[in-house]
Amino acid sequence: MSSSSRIVPLLLKIFSPRKLGYTLLVLIGVVVITFFIRPPGDPARVLLGQRADSASVEAMRQQLGLDKPVPVQIWIYVTNLIKGDLGRSIATNRPVIETLKERLPATAILAASSIVIATVLGILLGVMAAWRANTWIDSATMTVSLLGISVPAFVVGLLFVLLFGVVLEWFPNSGYMDRGVEYLVLPMITLAIRPLSIIARVTRSSMLDVLGQDYVRTARAKGLGYASVFFKHALRNALNPVVTTVSAWFAGLLAGTYFIEYIFNWPGIGLAAFNAIEKLDFPVIQGTVLLTAVIFVITNLFADAMYAILDPKVRVK
Amino acid sequence: MNGEGLWLIAWKRLRKNKGSMIGLAVLIVMIVMAIAAPIITPFDPDVQILEYSVKPAGFRGTVIYKKNPSDESRPVILAVDSYVIHADSVLYNDPAGEPYRIHISKLQGTSEDEWSDRPLFLLGTDRFGRDMFTRLVYGMRISLTVGVISQSIALLIGIVLGSLAGFFRGWLDDVIMWLVNVVWSFPTLLLVVAFSVILGKGYWQTFIAIGISSWVDIARIVRGQFFSIREQEYIEATRALGYGSLRTIFRHMLPNAAGPVIVLATAGFATAIIAEASLSFIGLGVQPPTPSWGQMIKDGYGYIALGTNWGMTLFPSFAMAIAVIALNLFGDGLRDALDPKTSQR
Numbered sequence A: 001m002s003s004s005s006r007i008v009p010l011l012l013k014i015f016s017p018r019k020l021g022y023t024l025l026v027l028i029g030v031v032v033i034t035f036f037i038r039p040p041g042d043p044a045r046v047l048l049g050q051r052a053d054s055a056s057v058e059a060m061r062q063q064l065g066l067d068k069p070v071p072v073q074i075w076i077y078v079t080n081l082i083k084g085d086l087g088r089s090i091a092t093n094r095p096v097i098e099t100l101k102e103r104l105p106a107t108a109i110l111a112a113s114s115i116v117i118a119t120v121l122g123i124l125l126g127v128m129a130a131w132r133a134n135t136w137i138d139s140a141t142m143t144v145s146l147l148g149i150s151v152p153a154f155v156v157g158l159l160f161v162l163l164f165g166v167v168l169e170w171f172p173n174s175g176y177m178d179r180g181v182e183y184l185v186l187p188m189i190t191l192a193i194r195p196l197s198i199i200a201r202v203t204r205s206s207m208l209d210v211l212g213q214d215y216v217r218t219a220r221a222k223g224l225g226y227a228s229v230f231f232k233h234a235l236r237n238a239l240n241p242v243v244t245t246v247s248a249w250f251a252g253l254l255a256g257t258y259f260i261e262y263i264f265n266w267p268g269i270g271l272a273a274f275n276a277i278e279k280l281d282f283p284v285i286q287g288t289v290l291l292t293a294v295i296f297v298i299t300n301l302f303a304d305a306m307y308a309i310l311d312p313k314v315r316v317k
Numbered sequence B: 001m002n003g004e005g006l007w008l009i010a011w012k013r014l015r016k017n018k019g020s021m022i023g024l025a026v027l028i029v030m031i032v033m034a035i036a037a038p039i040i041t042p043f044d045p046d047v048q049i050l051e052y053s054v055k056p057a058g059f060r061g062t063v064i065y066k067k068n069p070s071d072e073s074r075p076v077i078l079a080v081d082s083y084v085i086h087a088d089s090v091l092y093n094d095p096a097g098e099p100y101r102i103h104i105s106k107l108q109g110t111s112e113d114e115w116s117d118r119p120l121f122l123l124g125t126d127r128f129g130r131d132m133f134t135r136l137v138y139g140m141r142i143s144l145t146v147g148v149i150s151q152s153i154a155l156l157i158g159i160v161l162g163s164l165a166g167f168f169r170g171w172l173d174d175v176i177m178w179l180v181n182v183v184w185s186f187p188t189l190l191l192v193v194a195f196s197v198i199l200g201k202g203y204w205q206t207f208i209a210i211g212i213s214s215w216v217d218i219a220r221i222v223r224g225q226f227f228s229i230r231e232q233e234y235i236e237a238t239r240a241l242g243y244g245s246l247r248t249i250f251r252h253m254l255p256n257a258a259g260p261v262i263v264l265a266t267a268g269f270a271t272a273i274i275a276e277a278s279l280s281f282i283g284l285g286v287q288p289p290t291p292s293w294g295q296m297i298k299d300g301y302g303y304i305a306l307g308t309n310w311g312m313t314l315f316p317s318f319a320m321a322i323a324v325i326a327l328n329l330f331g332d333g334l335r336d337a338l339d340p341k342t343s344q345r
Helices: A004-014 A017-035 A043-048 A054-064 A068-083 A096-131 A136-150 A153-167 A182-211 A214-221 A226-262 A269-279 A282-310 A312-316 B005-014 B018-035 B132-168 B170-184 B188-199 B202-209 B216-230 B231-240 B245-281 B292-304 B311-340
Strands: B061-068 B078-080 B082-086 B091-092 B099-103
Touching: A004 A054, A004 A282, A017 A068, A017 A282, A017 B061, A017 B170, A043 A054, A054 B188, A096 A136, A096 A182, A096 A226, A096 A269, A136 A182, A153 A226, A153 B245, A153 B292, A153 B311, A182 A226, A182 A312, A214 A226, A226 A269, A226 A282, A226 B188, A269 B188, B005 B018, B005 B311, B018 B132, B018 B311, B061 B188, B082 B202, B132 B170, B132 B202, B132 B216, B132 B245, B132 B292, B188 B202, B188 B245, B202 B216, B202 B245, B216 B245, B231 B245, B245 B292, B245 B311, B292 B311
Parallel strands: none
Antiparallel strands: B061 B078, B082 B091, B091 B099
């Protein structure tokens, strides 16, 4: 098993200048794509409407910097970004960065609580299904998880609103948790359904994979009990692909928050983005999308590290 | 290795997979329904009978067909409470109880059977009095079209870029993989939303936005397959024989990468259906009055909070869930059938 003295050089290898440099290159690409998120045609004309006179459209173009050539615009966008300036909302004239700062905690709480629930329950269900493979417990778990994968988050959200919010009246179906923790329950569970299902499936198939390996058979042949082999040997090794899955699905989860926040009126960055989309307030859309992508890139960097620490094969390489 | 034999083996293994066959059957039924939509649905998808708006499933309402001077084949539909034939006129009360008189010559067809009807609104009506069942079936057309077109775009981009990267390697591989990593940094649904903002609302814009958001996995898998295939003897043989790159890629390498690509495209098909519905749900995507499942869910959503007319949300939701589950079941079976590793077990 790895000691901490081995982990440090390992981390240095994972977060090598080369790796960090490449991440920076990817982030530059992300920023350039984000820059192009704007309504088609002349954004100034789109924002002011068809009846606006050409003088005010021209003024708007100058205000947005649209009168300059595109490469110059990108350069200005990038340099402003480095200074922490994401532009101003067209609708409210408020700096986008302030909106993001204000909205991020709500999204973070929602995403973090969901991924915790999804991981814990997902591994539990997956292990249960593998433990009783090919029984009704297994097939029931797999059927439910197939549903969880197939039904989009916003539909699950609507069904939960209907069932738990309207019919049973167990939980409030719209609003933020500053009015009470019960407001977190429905959005959190809704968001967790999809990653939970995927984690359960990956855990199950990974467990079954490991249980078929030679060293597990050897352990059994040595006379170790099934439960001991299952939990001590198999489970530990089966969790590696689960870690990768959890981090990979964090992306889907972040996109999911957008729809969940919209349905449950949860004041995070997703709700800010969707409100901005309705008004074509593109600096806000750019800011939210960029933030999500950056979080995702950084999460992946750490996921790689986690994976390397957990997997001896990667560690040796 | 005979190509045909390989596919035959895969099909035989696929046939043994119960879930996959159920999925395939459901998909075939859906495709047939989508194609035969005008025959199996009682109405035109955009026709509105405002008097019969927001009716529950199983509702029946009497209607009279009035001649439409501008288009003979699409009569005007009048909702009526009751009617009597009086000489050469029809006297009727509309659902609000107001009495009207109309001359028989102004009605569609020649007999009472032709101009009057009591159609069944199998799944009820929406807030414009449009038949839910009809719109659901026409929405299926949109969803299937989205899947086919967006995946064709994704396959085209993914296969071309993946092949180039996997075959030529070097700096070309570096550039393409950089692009792959950049696009991959955005969650797919968010990328679809972003491209929809860039391209604008509409039918084709939606297809393209979904297509150009979902090629990354395909490019990755094609590249990976090429990396492993490239070193095998039969590819070395093509080089020794002096075959051109294009011939080697298309005739000898791509067919061997086909399995995983088909599996990915099936999964992508399901994702595309979800993406279209999600876009329509937030007001981007296919625009009204085109019937789209996401649009229908959005329309019905307002009624859920009121606790009435759940069907307006539930029916399109179920339709979408069934389509996606069928695709996933079929895709799972396909993956097992095409994976040479499972055959050895």
